Amino acid sequence: MAPAPTAGADATPPHLLLVPFPAQGHALPLFDFAALLAARGLRLTVVTTPANAGDLVPLLTAHPNCVHPLTLPFPSHPSLPAGLENTKNCPPVYFAVFIHALAALHRPVLAWAKEQSEHPVVAVISDFFCGWTQPLSVELGIPRIVFTPSGVLGTAVPHSLFRRHVNKRPVERDDGFKVTFPKIPGEPAYQWRELSMVYRTYIEGLAEELAGESQSLKQNFLWNLESWGFVSNTFRALEGRYLDTPLEDLSFRRVWAVGPLAPDTDAAGERGGKAAVAAGNLSAWLDAFPEGSVVYVCFGSQAVQTPAVAAALAEALERSAVPFVWVVSQDGVVPEDFEGRAAVAKRGMVVRGWAPQVAALRHAAVGWFMTHCGWNSVLEAVAAGVPMLAWPMSADQFVNARLLVEDAGVAVRACAGGIGVAPDPNDLATVLADAVGEKGSVARARAKELAGEAAIAVRSGGSSHQDLEQLVHEIRML
Structure with missing residues (x-):
């Protein structure tokens, strides 16, 4: 801005x-x-x-x-x-x-x-x-x-x-x-x-x-x-x-x-510290997939999934047959042999530790973002025009999920959510398949529309730009 x-x-x-x-x-x-x-x-x-x-x-x-x-x-x-x-x-x-x-x-x-x-x-x-x-x-x-x-x-x-x-x-x-x-x-x-x-x-x-x-x-x-x-x-x-x-x-x-105060890709990259996968490598992997076909899965830097939750998610990803990138925290777990099977099938990538999320969400191949609905992740997805599969865990995330699904129309619910709550793999697989298919078209279109509105908000004359300038003016008046 x-x-x-x-x-x-x-x-x-x-x-x-x-x-x-x-x-x-x-x-x-x-x-x-x-x-x-x-x-x-x-x-x-x-x-x-x-x-x-x-x-x-x-x-x-x-x-x-x-x-x-x-x-x-x-x-x-x-x-x-x-x-x-x-x-x-x-x-x-x-x-x-x-x-x-x-x-x-x-x-x-x-x-x-x-x-x-x-x-x-x-x-x-x-x-x-x-x-x-x-x-x-x-x-x-x-x-x-x-x-x-x-x-x-x-x-x-x-x-x-x-x-x-x-x-x-x-x-x-x-x-x-x-x-x-x-x-x-x-x-x-x-x-x-x-x-x-x-x-x-x-x-x-x-x-x-x-x-x-x-x-x-x-x-x-x-x-x-x-x-x-x-x-x-x-x-x-x-x-x-x-x-x-x-x-x-x-x-x-x-x-x-x-807002949105979502950083650009360069600024976001500086925050990653020791990246598990360089942005260029992930981008090259995504280049092999059609536009909007890949689901990016990440639940933030602090949420660690239990083995039961990780197993349910892995099974759903395999059953749905959707291409995916699954970012796992340093302390996270992935079912045994899952990563190898995904690599052999050339349909999935598991990233351990930090990933270049802003760059990934802005890659043309990424069509959906399965997220815990943390507000920073939400705004990064909104700015990128990517619809979300809402899986809230705690904090303000259930409130954010309701806003995204019911008010904004840029998300669908992946599961009931909550720390340690494992979804039914069959139900989650259906949600994934429907999202990348025709049933997800409305949310995809609305996400692109909202991204345009977000870009306008921070430009000169936009609502967020005006609020910022008004605040700075009032501070100067002090």
């Missing part, structure tokens, strides 16, 4: 403090947003810790005069292993503890900010898991903007849960128990198991010694509702229904929709 022409650079550009949440799916889109702000001449200081500082290198390299790191020690906590500075290896039950521990950065960040007399901070932009920056901004007498790596719907749902304190527990965890969201357009409803694990862990109760951390999790979301507004990685053609009117579940706060 290129910056609009300006009359001239400010003599003293506004200085913003950015506080990312140390999880890849949260930090990377915030860095993409930071790049847009830096390209418009704003001065940015980004809070990081030693183990996470490397993630900032591409942003610092691209904008050395505008972006500066503030590296602070990660706060220790007796319930967290020493050296744990991001959520990659954090057990779900300790997620609230991690958020609670990170909040201890409040004091050193406040002390640093008070020393910035030459370039005082005019606003804080922080992830929605960094609610502690709201009282920080109050102490500094400046506004705080919440950055959400989710869409508007995916942001409103958890805030609604904490705001209303939905606390009715299903009998014996009955999956039929549903929670309705009456203040959200369409009044969506989700089964208890489809709600964020963060909220379910909070409501079902942590160990007694972690009760304080659990309460701080609720306070985190309530603090967000006191902010100046929300910046969301979304766009009006995808979520206009939830942008047209301020939402009560977001305390009627302003939402600037500035």
Whole structure:
């Protein structure tokens, strides 16, 4: 998203403090947003810790005069292993503890900010898991903007849960128990198991010694509702229904929709670290297949499938006879001999570790994306014009799946989803075969249409471009 022409650079550009949440799916889109702000001449200081500082290198390299790191020690906590500075290896039950521990950065960040007399901070932009920056901004007498790596719907749902304190527990965890969201357009409803694990862990109760951390999790979301507004990685053609009117579940706060922030193929490649398969090799393999015939399968960097789930997926891929690329995490499992059989049949490829997802989705041979519906993956598929086979696991993914299937029409449900829930191989094989066949034509056409709308949104004059320029203007007015 290129910056609009300006009359001239400010003599003293506004200085913003950015506080990312140390999880890849949260930090990377915030860095993409930071790049847009830096390209418009704003001065940015980004809070990081030693183990996470490397993630900032591409942003610092691209904008050395505008972006500066503030590296602070990660706060220790007796319930967290020493050296744990991001959520990659954090057990779900300790997620609230991690958020609670990170909040201890409040004091050193406040002390640093008070020393910035030459370039005082005019606003804080922080992830929605960094609610502690709201009282920080109050102490500094400046506004705080919440950055959400989710869409508007995916942001409103958890805030609604904490705001209303939905606390009715299903009998014996009955999956039929549903929670309705009456203040959200369409009044969506989700089964208890489809709600964020963060909220379910909070409501079902942590160990007694972690009760304080659990309460701080609720306070985190309530603090967000006191902010100046929300910046969301979304766009009006995808979520206009939830942008047209301020939402009560977001305390009627302003939402600037500035997405999609999906990176280009080069930027995405830099993030891969040690790639298991070079982009060129995967592209060469895909070149052998007709347009739109291959299903790309990937469930994100953190979801590890159980052997039962992996076996069901492998069997479905073989029965469906569709060409596929299956990306398996470093700790993931693949049924014995499956990879060899796929190679012999010259119909499938298994990629272990990282894969060039953005480049793969934009290859002409890739016609469908089987995904966990993590928001970053969703937007990468949307930007590429690739329809999705929705297989949500946790977090905001069930909410995203509903949006994609029922609102946007760019996805079909692969299975009921959920961590460890194995689909029926026959049913999944049918879904795969139908998707690449004539039955998938409507979703394919709608995906291409939405990709065009996404491209227009970030161009000069587009809805996301206008929201971004308006936000930058209001920051300059501070």
